[in-house]
Amino acid sequence: MVVRELKDWYPQYNKPLLISGPCSVETEEQLRNSVLPIIDKVDFVRGGIWKPRTRPGNFEGHGERALQWVQALRKETPFKFAMEVATPEHVELAHQYEVDLVWIGARTTVNPFNVAELAESFKGSELPVFIKNPIHAELSLWKGALERFSKAGVSKLGAIHRGFHSYQKNKYRNVPMWQIPLDLKSEFPELPLLCDPSHIAGDRGLVAEIAQRALDLNYDGLMIESHCKPDAAWSDAAQQIATANLPDLINGLLLRDDVFTKENIINQLELIREQIDQADRELLEALNLRMNLVEKIGEFKKENNVAIFQLSRWKEIFQSRQEWADQLNLDRQFVVEVLRLLHQQSVKTQTEVFNKKEQNLNLPND
Numbered sequence: 262m263v264v265r266e267l268k269d270w271y272p273q274y275n276k277p278l279l280i281s282g283p284c285s286v287e288t289e290e291q292l293r294n295s296v297l298p299i300i301d302k303v304d305f306v307r308g309g310i311w312k313p314r315t316r317p318g319n320f321e322g323h324g325e326r327a328l329q330w331v332q333a334l335r336k337e338t339p340f341k342f343a344m345e346v347a348t349p350e351h352v353e354l355a356h357q358y359e360v361d362l363v364w365i366g367a368r369t370t371v372n373p374f375n376v377a378e379l380a381e382s383f384k385g386s387e388l389p390v391f392i393k394n395p396i397h398a399e400l401s402l403w404k405g406a407l408e409r410f411s412k413a414g415v416s417k418l419g420a421i422h423r424g425f426h427s428y429q430k431n432k433y434r435n436v437p438m439w440q441i442p443l444d445l446k447s448e449f450p451e452l453p454l455l456c457d458p459s460h461i462a463g464d465r466g467l468v469a470e471i472a473q474r475a476l477d478l479n480y481d482g483l484m485i486e487s488h489c490k491p492d493a494a495w496s497d498a499a500q501q502i503a504t505a506n507l508p509d510l511i512n513g514l515l516l517r518d519d520v521f522t523k524e525n526i527i528n529q530l531e532l533i534r535e536q537i538d539q540a541d542r543e544l545l546e547a548l549n550l551r552m553n554l555v556e557k558i559g560e561f562k563k564e565n566n567v568a569i570f571q572l573s574r575w576k577e578i579f580q581s582r583q584e585w586a587d588q589l590n591l592d593r594q595f596v597v598e599v600l601r602l603l604h605q606q607s608v609k610t611q612t613e614v615f616n617k618k619e620q621n622l623n624l625p626n627d
């Protein structure tokens with residue numbers, strides 16, 4: 262997949278790229294009051310034209326009528342406009358109303374049929390397209406959607422991280438699982454990656470901390486929902502910040518450097534990295550030692566006809582190592598995950614030992 266850096270197609274890019282505006286375009290007045298105060302603080306104004314709602318009976322957006330309001334306001338005061346598209350008809354209207362950027366929502370990214378049909382409708386278009394992560398935590402589906410758009414010739418392509426749905430109650434509305442977007446960025450370093458802290462948070466009081474976290478992780482930009490009267494919003498009221506508070510939120514964000522530049526800092530960094538290299542080497546040597554012992558115990562069990570899986574020993578290991586983790590101030594959950602991996606590999610190795618046929622060089626056809 263060929264991807265282009267933001268700077269390549271958006272020369273005025275100044276990190277972080279900022280997109281803000283109301284969840285939905287509700288009335289002409291709400292649009293005006295939510296947009297005009299922020300146009301020189303953001304790169305793109307967002308506004309929901311069609312809203313995919315979980316259950317029927319909620320406000321589903323005004324559609325083309327809302328686009329006419331956007332068009333009228335832009336005639337008065339120009340600004341770049343961004344919105345979600347979910348069908349080829351939406352894409353056609355995006356072109357007709359000269360929308361500047363569109364995104365594909367999480368509910369659309371999950372469905373390869375919809376994605377393929379949508380991607381097709383962008384053939385020959387110069388519109389930038391950002392793909393939100395699918396609702397559930399599946400990186401390949403996210404990549405698949407990006408690839409489909411790339412194949413259709415969309416070259417101004419980006420990704421938006423909006424968190425993942427979980428049935429369990431969490432601090433945030435959508436669990437961030439930061440490792441997933443970071444894996445995407447590791448594979449496609451040029452791909453512009455934005456964070457949508459509003460959808461992750463689900464609560465306006467948590468938006469700033471998530472936005473900062475994204476910048477700490479070197480995201481390229483943010484999409485933040487803001488509304489002139491958030492408590493009265495027709496959709497996602499709890500997570501939209503007040504338009505009046507947007508400048509403070511933006512000014513309060515700390516931008517990190519991409520890389521270390523000062524020489525004394527680089528030397529200190531090198532020193533710490535050398536120690537990390539050494540620690541990793543010792544960790545792998547310890548793993549190697551453990552795996553050799555596991556192989557030995559496997560052979561011993563085979564000779565004595567004893568089962569591979571030993572529940573009481575495993576329970577004892579699971580318990581004692583968590584206590585060791587506490588003593589060492591290591592995160593228990595992290596240690597539990599490592600132990601599970603170790604046990605899985607250990608059982609696999611012993612199974613291989615059990616299945617290994619004795620070599621008998623005298624019987625080539627055995």
Ligand SMILES: C=C(O[C@@H]1C=C(C(=O)O)C=C[C@H]1O)C(=O)O
Binds near residue numbers: 570
């Ligand atoms: C290594 C053994 O076999 C299995 C693997 C274990 C491990 O990796 O620590 C522990 C218990 C067994 O389920 C063993 O019996 O000690």
